[in-house]
Amino acid sequence: MFPTPIQKQSRGAQIAYQSLLPVALIMWLLPLLAVGLFSVRPLADFTNGNYWGVPSSFEFATNYGKVFFESDMPRYLWNSVLITVPTVIGAVALSCMTGFALGIYRFKGNLLIFFLFIAGNFVPFQILMVPVRDLTVSAGLYDTKLGLVLFHIAFQTGFCTLFMRNFIRALPFELIEAARVEGVAEWRIFWYVVLPLMRPAIAALSVLIFTFIWNDYFWAIVLTQGPDSQPVTAGITSFNSQFVAQYHLMSAGSIVAALPPVAMFFLMQKHFIAGLTLGAVK
Amino acid sequence: MSTAHQSWAKRNRMTLTPLLFLLPGILFFAAYVIIPIFQSFNISLYEWDGLGEATYVGTRNYEELLTDRNFEISLWNNVKWLVLYLLAIPAGLFIALFLNQTVFGIRLYKSLFFFPFVISQVVVGLVFSWFYLPREGLLNAVLTTLGMDTINVLGDPTLATYGIIAAGLWPQTAYCMILYLTGLNAVDPEQVEAGRLDGAKGLKMLWYVILPQLRPATFIAFVVTIIGALRSFDLISIMTNGGPFGSTRVLSFYMFEKALSEYGFRMGYGSAIAVVLFFIMLFFIAYFLWSMYREERQSRH
Numbered sequence: 221m222f223p224t225p226i227q228k229q230s231r232g233a234q235i236a237y238q239s240l241l242p243v244a245l246i247m248w249l250l251p252l253l254a255v256g257l258f259s260v261r262p263l264a265d266f267t268n269g270n271y272w273g274v275p276s277s278f279e280f281a282t283n284y285g286k287v288f289f290e291s292d293m294p295r296y297l298w299n300s301v302l303i304t305v306p307t308v309i310g311a312v313a314l315s316c317m318t319g320f321a322l323g324i325y326r327f328k329g330n331l332l333i334f335f336l337f338i339a340g341n342f343v344p345f346q347i348l349m350v351p352v353r354d355l356t357v358s359a360g361l362y363d364t365k366l367g368l369v370l371f372h373i374a375f376q377t378g379f380c381t382l383f384m385r386n387f388i389r390a391l392p393f394e395l396i397e398a399a400r401v402e403g404v405a406e407w408r409i410f411w412y413v414v415l416p417l418m419r420p421a422i423a424a425l426s427v428l429i430f431t432f433i434w435n436d437y438f439w440a441i442v443l444t445q446g447p448d449s450q451p452v453t454a455g456i457t458s459f460n461s462q463f464v465a466q467y468h469l470m471s472a473g474s475i476v477a478a479l480p481p482v483a484m485f486f487l488m489q490k491h492f493i494a495g496l497t498l499g500a501v502k
Numbered sequence: 503m504s505t506a507h508q509s510w511a512k513r514n515r516m517t518l519t520p521l522l523f524l525l526p527g528i529l530f531f532a533a534y535v536i537i538p539i540f541q542s543f544n545i546s547l548y549e550w551d552g553l554g555e556a557t558y559v560g561t562r563n564y565e566e567l568l569t570d571r572n573f574e575i576s577l578w579n580n581v582k583w584l585v586l587y588l589l590a591i592p593a594g595l596f597i598a599l600f601l602n603q604t605v606f607g608i609r610l611y612k613s614l615f616f617f618p619f620v621i622s623q624v625v626v627g628l629v630f631s632w633f634y635l636p637r638e639g640l641l642n643a644v645l646t647t648l649g650m651d652t653i654n655v656l657g658d659p660t661l662a663t664y665g666i667i668a669a670g671l672w673p674q675t676a677y678c679m680i681l682y683l684t685g686l687n688a689v690d691p692e693q694v695e696a697g698r699l700d701g702a703k704g705l706k707m708l709w710y711v712i713l714p715q716l717r718p719a720t721f722i723a724f725v726v727t728i729i730g731a732l733r734s735f736d737l738i739s740i741m742t743n744g745g746p747f748g749s750t751r752v753l754s755f756y757m758f759e760k761a762l763s764e765y766g767f768r769m770g771y772g773s774a775i776a777v778v779l780f781f782i783m784l785f786f787i788a789y790f791l792w793s794m795y796r797e798e799r800q801s802r803h
Contacts, residue, residue: 222686222694222712226603238605245614251633251672252618254640258632271638318527321520331798333524335791340535342729342787346757346776350545350769351538353762354552374534377527406519435622437736442762453624457740460628467638470628478625485620489613496677497684500719 259283259471266467283472291462292447293473296455300480303365303372303451304433308426310373311380315425316418318377319384320410324396334385341378345438348375356443365449368440372433380425383498387421388414424495427488431481452477539780546773552761556770563774572748573775576756579663580732580782583752586667587674587731591723594678595716599708601679602686612683619676627740630669631656656742659749666737666750674730678723685719686712721793728786732779753779 226237246253257272262279270276287293322334352371353362361367391414399409440454447455456477463469485492511518546563550556567573601612618626633640634655642652655665689712697711713720735754738744744751744759751759753775761772 221602221691222689222707223599223602226605237603241605241608241611244600245611248615249618250640251629252621254633255629266638272640272643314527314530317523321523325516325520327517327520330520331795333528335795336536337527337531338794339787339791340531340539342783342790343535343539344732344754344776344779344783345735346754346772347542347780348535348538349542349758349776350552350761350773351541352534354541355533355538370530371534374530377531378535381527406515410523431620435624437622437624437739438758441739442758453622453736456624456628467632471632474625474628478621481620481622482617485617486613493616493680493684497681497719497722500681500684500722501688 255471255475258467259475261468263466263468279468283468284476286469287459287472287476291459291473292455293452293459293476295447296450296452296459297476297480299365299447299449299455300434300451300453303368303449304430306369307372307376307433308429310369311376311429312422312425314373314377315380315384316415316422317410318381319388319418320414322381322385323388323391324393324414334381337378337381341375341382349442353442363444363446363449365444368443368449368451371439371443372436376429376432380429383425383495384418384421386498387418391417420491420494423488424491424498427484427492428495430484431492434481542773542776542780545770546777548770550769552767552769559770563771566771567774567778572751572756573753575748576751576753576775577778579750579752580779582663583667583670583731583734584728586664587670587727588724590671590674590678590727591720593671593675594680594723595682597675597679598682598686602683612680616676616680619673619680621673623670623673623736624740626669626673627666627737630665630672630737631741634665657746659746662742662746662750666734666741669741670730670734670737674727677726681719681723682716685716689715725786725790729783732783732786753782 226234257275260278260280260283261270261275262277262282265271265273265276268276318337322330356362356367356371359367361370395413395417396409399413404413434451435453436451437453440451444450444454447458450458456474459473460470463473545556547558547560548556549559549563597615601608601615621629632638636642636652636654636657641655645652653661655661693711693715694707697707702711733754734752735758738750738752738755739758742750744755757772757775757779760768760775
């Protein structure tokens with residue numbers, strides 16, 4: 221193990237390390253802790269210039285209550301759910317299929333198609349912006365959740381295909397050959413042999429795509445406007461103009477907006493990290 | 503008839519099955535990603551407001567770029583982003599080495615160090631712009647306590663871009679950290695022991711024994727960091743909206759501004775900027791794909 225385990229070092233080094241850990245963490249999360257502190261302060265603290273002292277009162281319920289009951293925030297959050305969940309389902313479903321095709325079969329152009337998916341997944345969004353917006357407008361889907369979902373599914377298929385194909389490649393190929401010898405139809409091999417083995421990949425990918433899409437901002441402002449279909453990342457700017465300079469409410473609002481992916485991460489940590497670090501080890 | 507049909511399908515099933523499985527994914531991807539790239543190339547040769555007739559202007563949009571001062575600033579800022587963003591890789595490695603211990607509660611520490619990456623860039627941008635606030639911000643509160651002058655990071659054209667990059671480095675470092683933690687987990691303990699017996703210690707051990715084994719992690723960290731740097735848009739849009747005096751624009755932001763902001767809908771000019779950005783990215787994409795291709799060649803079964 222590298223670096224040398226702290227247990228093998230002197231008592232002093234161990235104590236130093238143990239006390240350094242929380243200090244480092246606090247420094248690392250300092251900007252966030254500041255926002256957390258802001259979000260429970262009363263308005264009076266800001267007018268009195270008491271930014272960093274002890275809050276004069278603890279207004280957690282008032283501030284967060286305002287976010288939920290006196291703004292469009294719940295609508296934006298719900299929009300985000302309605303955009304994110306169908307995208308996850310769509311992108312994972314499509315890429316299970318493309319990953320299966322590219323991972324199992326040998327045919328001309330296999331690697332070319334695979335690389336096309338990877339390359340497309342890296343392109344800057346801006347090169348797609350004008351045509352995609354145009355396509356969405358002419359399909360009558362501008363400012364609808366469906367318009368965003370369709371684009372997200374298509375774009376995420378690139379990354380998901382890379383992920384799924386590499387995962388399927390690592391499965392024991394003998395299983396598929398054995399099924400073929402038995403005369404099992406190809407689509408049945410997909411459904412009954414490969415798909416059950418892909419469960420960890422599906423879980424990892426779902427968590428990742430959920431986070432990516434929830435956090436998307438660029439496409440939200442390109443393809444939607446207004447509280448009917450905007451997700452929370454775009455909605456937070458309108459929220460902030462509603463409560464301009466009221467830092468306690470803006471802080472509470474952004475914490476609420478950031479929370480779902482954070483919760484997802486802490487609940488599904490194993491899958492999340494497995495997904496992100498795929499390929500980081502041989 | 504139907505049996506003949508079936509047997510044809512059955513005979514060709516090894517070609518048909520992958521084709522059918524690929525079809526929906528490819529159609530979606532082509533319609534929303536592949537074809538739009540070429541459409542953008544085409545639009546960049548037109549003057550178009552997005553609604554009326556488009557007029558063909560040849561390479562005039564590109565000629566205009568050459569003399570556009572704002573384009574030059576954006577391009578230069580992109581270079582700053584690319585170079586400084588790479589700091590996330592050594593920083594991530596450093597934190598990973600710091601956290602790669604087995605003491606009580608270390609898993610929670612790792613998660614908490616990582617979680618800035620999970621927060622949306624919009625919120626990261628807000629958090630940092632409040633952190634930098636001249637009067638209410640924590641940064642100046644700390645500077646004052648240390649007896650230093652206060653600074654208005656985002657209001658100063660010479661500092662603003664660096665302030666935004668620092669905000670971007672926060673989640674990016676967390677990402678690199680998690681890649682390296684995973685990599686360190688898989689480091690071969692026998693090689694480490696062998697290195698120890700040969701007297702390698704500290705930095706020497708890191709450089710000659712550990713880092714070579716971390717190469718896959720470094721490669722991925724490099725890929726995601728480059729992509730992240732060139733994709734930077736959210737933070738700029740949230741923190742400064744390109745200002746002060748356009749000093750924080752990058753190509754991705756300038757393109758959006760030209761094509762879709764209140765200053766007029768110049769789709770053609772915007773697309774020309776996007777094409778330039780695309781070619782910068784293509785240079786890296788080609789390198790990534792080439793590396794992956796070599797790997798693919800080695801691991802053929």
